[in-house]
Amino acid sequence: MFNRRAFLAASAASVALATVRPGLAADKAPGGGDAAASLNQLLDTFFQEDLRRSPEGATLAGMDTGKLAGLRAKLDDRSPAGRKADAAAAESQLRRLRALDRKALTGIDAVNYDSVDYVLADAVESNRKFPFGSGGSPYELCQLQGSYQSIPNFLDVHHPIEGKADADAYLARLEAFAGTLDTETAQFRQDAAHGILAADFMLDTTLTQLRALRVEAGASGLVSSVARRAKEKGLGDAYGAQAAKIYTDKVGPALDRQIAAVAAARKTATHDAGVWHIKDGEAWYAQGLKSSTTTTLSPDEVHQIGLDQAKEIGARLETLLAAQGLTQGTVAERIKALRARPDSTYPNTDAGKAQLIADLQVKLDEMAGRLPRIFRDIPKAKARVQRVPPAVETGAPLAYYESPPLEGERVGTIYFNLHDTAEWPKWSLPTTVYHEGIPGHHLQGCIAQETKGIPLYRANMFFSGYGEGWALYAEQLADELGMYDADPLGRIGFLKFLLFRAGRCVIDTGMHHKRWSREQAVKYMVDLTGDTESAMTRETDRYCAWPGQACSYKIGHTLWNRLRDQARTALGDKFDIKDFHQVGLNSGAVPLDVLQTMVGDYIARVQRG
Incomplete structure (x- = not known):
């Protein structure tokens, strides 16, 4: 259920900004130098591992250059083998993280450890329990899920075309898109056979969107995007013609196969809105x-x-x-x-x-x-x-x-x-x-x-x-x-x-x-x-x-208020809202369970004087 690539895609801006952030936290507690250095080195390794498994994430982050330039011609691997590799990576990273001594870490380093541990443990648990779903959805295809939803916009908006190498990489990705569609169609059929299928009204919208994407090559944004941008860079008209051929020979037929698969499954879909109606749906919702x-x-x-x-x-x-x-x-x-x-x-x-x-x-x-x-x-x-x-x-x-x-x-x-x-x-x-x-x-x-x-x-x-x-x-x-x-x-x-x-x-x-x-x-x-x-x-x-x-x-909002009330009650006259906000914001985004621990530590620290 947990999709590591989705994290890369969703926060590419944060990644790019983070690339210029040097040094250690100004308010980092003393001690734990060796442990902190080991943790930071390990997390840098994790980042590179994930980046190499997510060519789309690398492009979104602007990091598909230099030694990673080859990623610009690839799409993420959504095949069963690719998903298995993602799951294995999460298990490996969690083992390596937990081999470190958590007790030796303080300050921002402890928060870093706890946040990463939370994410990896959740990923491992989800992957072991549920062999279906990705990107926060239990469904391989629906009105908001599937590469048909994400890849056209990704290629048009995020894939850069500054020269011949970029235009060639676009064509390679366009061809790979056809294979990705077929991979997801096969998984969709398999899931549907096991009762994992979105509601009828969701599939109706899915079919409407798929059919709108399936046009003749001359009317496809997938073709016009590279044709227009390559021409603007002085690369001539050849790329438009090559993209049209790829679309006609490969992408269009793959879309036809996906439309046919969704239309066939639609006949058996129910009107039940909740995820409870699918196999293991109640457990999936609790985990989700x-x-x-x-x-x-x-x-x-x-x-x-x-x-x-x-x-x-x-x-x-x-x-x-x-x-x-x-x-x-x-x-x-x-x-x-x-x-x-x-x-x-x-x-x-x-x-x-x-x-x-x-x-x-x-x-x-x-x-x-x-x-x-x-x-x-x-x-x-x-x-x-x-x-x-x-x-x-x-x-x-x-x-x-x-x-x-x-x-x-x-x-x-x-x-x-x-x-x-x-x-x-x-x-x-x-x-x-x-x-x-x-x-x-x-x-x-x-x-x-x-x-x-x-x-x-x-x-x-x-x-x-x-x-x-x-x-x-x-x-x-x-x-x-x-x-x-x-x-x-x-x-x-x-x-x-x-x-x-x-x-x-x-x-x-x-x-x-x-x-x-x-x-x-x-x-x-x-x-x-x-x-x-x-x-x-x-x-x-x-x-x-x-x-x-x-x-x-709303749950996040509720917890922020609850923690503020907890700190104010516990500290009385010693409570300072500026301190509370500094504790909550100066360690970056964290799981709410980790935020609770951070605020608890802050309260204890102030009480000790």
């Missing part, structure tokens, strides 16, 4: 929830947390909405009414969109000015708000964050998709910019970038419970710092999004553990949040493809 949240919370505990917090947040929203004159109906109905107000959105014009971006930059800058009140370490890199370029906004997410580049102007960017400003009520914008920017992903990521002593292998890891949990906690910090004191509608937006994340915990565990139907889950979210049925259907289908992942946001 653990992997996604990096906690030991049970599905029932996560479900109850979602219900309890939805109730509490809903009560707070009811009071705030009433103060805005919205006193009738449920919270969801009142949110719909608020959204329908004519002044709730910016004009859907270039001028209106420019004003939206300018207003958010003002809020972000104001937030940055308040950071010293609760943070000891302030990122050196600045943050800016920009509009997603109109040329690509139809396929871009609603909002996302891009880390600062390594060279030149060190500025992180928060992008907003403004294809239609009606998708962005004014009251929903501030909490989003705090989540993606300051004090959210930008602050957390930049502090990690600027922290010494985190080896490449560790810097390559991403933990959704930690990172997304921090971003939700950051939204809360904005409220605590008074950003909504003069903006009551902004506070409603903050709580509405928090309510949405609580609802995710309810319906994810509802479908996968309590056997809710897709329709029951959609209705719950519509009734809870006031969002449209179409939007909540898309969200629900995402949770069906990646069981457990959606819970990580």
Whole structure:
């Protein structure tokens, strides 16, 4: 179930940034020099091992050069042999890690060890239990899983073409894509024969997407990407013709075979949304929830947390909405009414969109000015708000964050998709910019970038419970710092999004553990949040493809708060929120179980004086 390559792909930016991070942590505890050096050397070895097994990860990280230049012409090995090699590597790395003396490590080195041990142990356990699934999904193919989903965009956006060698490597990867498709088709058939098959509605979307990809060579983006870029580099028209032949002879037929296999399996698919309906599905979900949240919370505990917090947040929203004159109906109905107000959105014009971006930059800058009140370490890199370029906004997410580049102007960017400003009520914008920017992903990521002593292998890891949990906690910090004191509608937006994340915990565990139907889950979210049925259907289908992942946001947020309360209670007058944030951020991303240990050590250290 655990896919090491997925970690490489998901955090390539972190890897690239980590390549320039020298030295040891400034706050590293003394002692353990030999043990620390052995650990760092071992983790560097692990990183190189993983990089060589993931050509796509190497390209994403910008490290397919020099001695690794040969990786640029290859794709990841998704064959049974490749998966077996990944599983064997995880077992080997865990054995070698545990051969070191953990007790000899302190400070950042101990955190590095514990984080890597957690990931490797989870990988080994998952691989031993479940011979199916990858990338966080139990399904080989569905609407969000499969190389048909990832490789076309990877080749177009991430495979560089600067000269002949790059264009040749593109053609080699295009040809390899056909083999990858056939490998996954064979695995899909095998899984389906054992009852491991996505729901009918998921396969319907999968078929729609596959058929949209299967066009004539002249209309394929796989062909036009290399044709256009090679010509721009003065390489002529030959590459377009060669790509068209590869597509016609190999990729197209492989897509046809995959479409046929999915269409045949669709006839036997059920409408059951939850992973419980597949072989070993209940056990898979328990493990998947653990992997996604990096906690030991049970599905029932996560479900109850979602219900309890939805109730509490809903009560707070009811009071705030009433103060805005919205006193009738449920919270969801009142949110719909608020959204329908004519002044709730910016004009859907270039001028209106420019004003939206300018207003958010003002809020972000104001937030940055308040950071010293609760943070000891302030990122050196600045943050800016920009509009997603109109040329690509139809396929871009609603909002996302891009880390600062390594060279030149060190500025992180928060992008907003403004294809239609009606998708962005004014009251929903501030909490989003705090989540993606300051004090959210930008602050957390930049502090990690600027922290010494985190080896490449560790810097390559991403933990959704930690990172997304921090971003939700950051939204809360904005409220605590008074950003909504003069903006009551902004506070409603903050709580509405928090309510949405609580609802995710309810319906994810509802479908996968309590056997809710897709329709029951959609209705719950519509009734809870006031969002449209179409939007909540898309969200629900995402949770069906990646069981457990959606819970990580609110569980992470809950734990950050719980640990802060624990430290404040234990330390009393000795509690300093700046110290708490420094402990939580200055070791980079960690599993939440490791974060709990770190905070516990911090409490004990302060108590000892």
